[in-house]
Amino acid sequence: xxxxxxxxxxEWCIESLIAVFQKYxxxxxxxxxxxxxxxxxFMNTELAAFTKNHKDPSVLDRMKKLDVNSDGQLDVPExxxxxxxxxxxxxxxxxxxxxxxxxx
Amino acid sequence: xxxxxxxxxxEWCIESLIAVFQKYxxxxxxxxxxxxxxxxxFMNTELAAFTKNHKDPSVLDRMKKLDVNSDGQLDVPExxxxxxxxxxxxxxxxxxxxxxxxxx
Numbered sequence: 001x002x003x004x005x006x007x008x009x010x011e012w013c014i015e016s017l018i019a020v021f022q023k024y025x026x027x028x029x030x031x032x033x034x035x036x037x038x039x040x041x042f043m044n045t046e047l048a049a050f051t052k053n054h055k056d057p058s059v060l061d062r063m064k065k066l067d068v069n070s071d072g073q074l075d076v077p078e079x080x081x082x083x084x085x086x087x088x089x090x091x092x093x094x095x096x097x098x099x100x101x102x103x104x
Numbered sequence: 105x106x107x108x109x110x111x112x113x114x115e116w117c118i119e120s121l122i123a124v125f126q127k128y129x130x131x132x133x134x135x136x137x138x139x140x141x142x143x144x145x146f147m148n149t150e151l152a153a154f155t156k157n158h159k160d161p162s163v164l165d166r167m168k169k170l171d172v173n174s175d176g177q178l179d180v181p182e183x184x185x186x187x188x189x190x191x192x193x194x195x196x197x198x199x200x201x202x203x204x205x206x207x208x
Binding site (some may be wrong): 005008009010011012013015016017018019020021022032040042045046047048049050075077080081082083086087088090091094095 | 107112113114115116117119120121122123124125126136146149150151152153154180181184185187188190192194195197198199201
């Protein structure tokens with residue numbers, strides 16, 4: 001049998017993000033996209049700290065901006081744009097908070 | 105003291121992806137972007153299974169495509185485009201492998 005090694009941290013993150021998407025996307029039976037209700041459920045459960053602490057547009061306004069093809073649903077690439085946007089914002093905050101190491 | 109709750113799975117993934125980026129980006133002392141050497145180290149360590157199992161262009165060709173601003177480095181948004189692209193491909197493969205649930 002082929003040896004299966006345990007996933008790396010990056011692989012684990014990719015798997016987990018897909019699993020989280022499918023968990024919420026599957027609530028109404030169609031597991032390829034997040035409906036408005038599913039997106040609200042995801043945001044209020046998985047990113048509650050983020051939605052509470054930021055002076056952001058409302059959660060559904062945010063969904064409208066992410067919904068590039070305007071079908072009223074978020075597919076995987078649209079969902080990952082949200083995750084990527086949050087990660088970039090977190091990284092920027094981190095760099096502002098911690099003295100930057102530049103070409104030491 | 106304010107109560108700090110443990111991170112959700114999504115928050116944990118976001119934190120981990122930033123930590124992985126910074127781990128590899130910090131190898132040459134400048135922790136805001138991945139140089140070619142750092143990107144190769146990241147790909148060969150964190151995504152070795154992916155680079156070995158796919159008939160992809162070489163790792164550095166892949167970096168060139170991700171490097172939108174052509175500065176020879178990958179910043180956080182460019183890095184996250186790679187992660188997002190892999191996650192979308194994984195999700196698509198999963199949907200092909202598992203019978204789709206449609207409006208059950």
